Amino acid sequence: MWEFYKSDMVQTYLIKTFHGLEGVLSEELLSLGGKEIVQLNRAVSCKGNQEMAYRINYECRTALSVLLPIKSGRVSDEDELYQFVYDIEWYHHFTLEKSFWIDVTCFSNRFRNTLYVAQKCKDAVADRFRSKYHKRPSARKDSDLRINIYISDDECVVSLDLTGRPLFHRGYRIFKGEAPINEVLACGLLKLSGWVPDTVLVDPMCGSGTFLIEAALLGLNRPCQQLRSNFALMHYLDYNRRLWESIKDEADHEDRDIELSLLGMDIDRQMMRFARKNAMGIDLHMINWKSKDFFEWRPEEEAGCIIINPPYDERLSLEDAIEFYRRLGDHLKQNCAGWQAWIISSNLEALKHIGLKTSKRIKVFNGPLECRFVGIDLY
Ligand SMILES: C[S@@+](CC[C@H](N)C(=O)[O-])C[C@H]1O[C@@H](n2cnc3c(N)ncnc32)[C@H](O)[C@@H]1O
Known part of the structure; x- marks a missing residue:
């Protein structure tokens, strides 16, 4: 053979x-x-x-x-x-x-x-x-x-x-806004941020909820492709169905027993409905969703990780991008001491106006947009 x-x-x-x-x-x-x-x-x-x-x-x-x-x-x-x-x-x-x-x-x-x-x-x-x-x-x-x-x-x-449709087609993001982040990128950024599942994670501009859904799947140790049933590998002559099913059975074990603290917020109520529905569709009930303006939020916990994918003034426009990013930096500085913040944006000019010292700067691409993923320790 x-x-x-x-x-x-x-x-x-x-x-x-x-x-x-x-x-x-x-x-x-x-x-x-x-x-x-x-x-x-x-x-x-x-x-x-x-x-x-x-x-x-x-x-x-x-x-x-x-x-x-x-x-x-x-x-x-x-x-x-x-x-x-x-x-x-x-x-x-x-x-x-x-x-x-x-x-x-x-x-x-x-x-x-x-x-x-x-x-x-x-x-x-x-x-x-x-x-x-x-x-x-x-x-x-x-x-x-x-x-x-x-x-x-x-x-x-x-x-x-062997994959076919790329693996960011996880199947959970049915509802989305104008500028959702790619699922694979979101998970990769979470890993780069060093967030560990037993610490608090907040996405205060969460849109369709991608970061938090990826974080929940990661924290629960649940395979991210559980909703997907078609992979190109199934169509080749060497497809070994028994092997595939045994891998799936083994990976689809019970969720890890862990208490996750995940909070998603967005100023847009429609987005909050979308995020909640996406999470429910994949049976993730532990994420807290609140429709709230980031600039009115004060964290309850003393420390944790904040991950933000703000509008870049590209697909989502801003009246004054520099002022928006400056306020974002001020709000973090004044209210989130003890936390670590991570921001991804393609608006390199506006990012400069956050006014906080970055501990890490990583070049990534969100679709065709060259971005920086910056880490900030808030003292
Ligand atoms: C680039 S999108 C985030 C996309 C999200 N990561 C996703 O995967 O769907 C930016 C989000 O910030 C939200 N936003 C803008 N200003 C805000 C504010 N002041 N407070 C909270 N959310 C805000 C917008 O409604 C939008 O959903």
């Missing part, structure tokens, strides 16, 4: 994440059984077997997708690329009944038109099937399977995407 079918075979996987989260992802991969972990740019590679790849998909909180590279080599133009992709025996990986899609990441002057590259690769896969069965699988954007083509100059790596 083909090597590909051996679930205990150790292979190298590439796990994609956001810029700035490579370190926290590496720690997660280590705890999930990854070996020979190497941090790359927006990705981490590690070795492991099929079980590890399944665990990453189901349990890893800071991964976006899991790729299995199956071929690498040099290609100098589109025709060579076509042949390179055609030479893979695709029918050993999936059947005609499955649909597929090609994702291209290209850093090369030789291949300037990524749409054309994707088209060529799509033809190569389809033609290879046709050569054997006189039929081809359909190619659709919302397909079961995704094939990843990475080109850097003349080096090409072809990978099977």
Whole structure:
């Protein structure tokens, strides 16, 4: 039988994440059984077997997708690329009944038109099937399977995407506002902040509640993909249903017995309804939600962690961004001594006006927006 079918075979996987989260992802991969972990740019590679790849998909909180590279080599133009992709025996990986899609990441002057590259690769896969069965699988954007083509100059790596829709599609955020933070990013920032589940966490501008929902899942040690049922790995020929179900059963144990202290607030009542509904939808009843203006809030506890994703004056506009951030800093300084605050914003100019000394500054991206995640110890 083909090597590909051996679930205990150790292979190298590439796990994609956001810029700035490579370190926290590496720690997660280590705890999930990854070996020979190497941090790359927006990705981490590690070795492991099929079980590890399944665990990453189901349990890893800071991964976006899991790729299995199956071929690498040099290609100098589109025709060579076509042949390179055609030479893979695709029918050993999936059947005609499955649909597929090609994702291209290209850093090369030789291949300037990524749409054309994707088209060529799509033809190569389809033609290879046709050569054997006189039929081809359909190619659709919302397909079961995704094939990843990475080109850097003349080096090409072809990978099977074992995830499909990226892992931030957790399934709980049904209701959201104009500027929700990505779920994977939110969890990664929580980990970067050093928040530990037995301490108080407050998100005073919580919008749809992403930080607090991620924090609750983390604190309870509940898998973040419990609501999701479709992963690309289920559509390949080597899918081991028994293995997947045993990993799921093991991970879906009872919640950790822990008292969490989580408070979400927002000035917008509609947002509070959204956050509450999102949390209820995933059976998280321990988060306190209050509709409140941050500038009127005074913490009851003496210490804890405040995490804030304020409007950046991009998708959510502010009348006077500099004044808003200045007030934010003043309010923290005057009312939250003993706490640690973390703020993420792409408004680097306004961030300067917080007027508090930052103990940490981490560059991250919220979608296309370059942001800083700044930590402040409030004395
Ligand atoms: C960028 S959004 C937060 C998005 C959130 N992290 C999420 O994942 O949905 C900023 C939020 O700050 C809220 N906000 C703005 N001014 C506020 C204030 N003075 N007090 C409390 N919330 C405020 C807005 O209503 C908005 O929901």
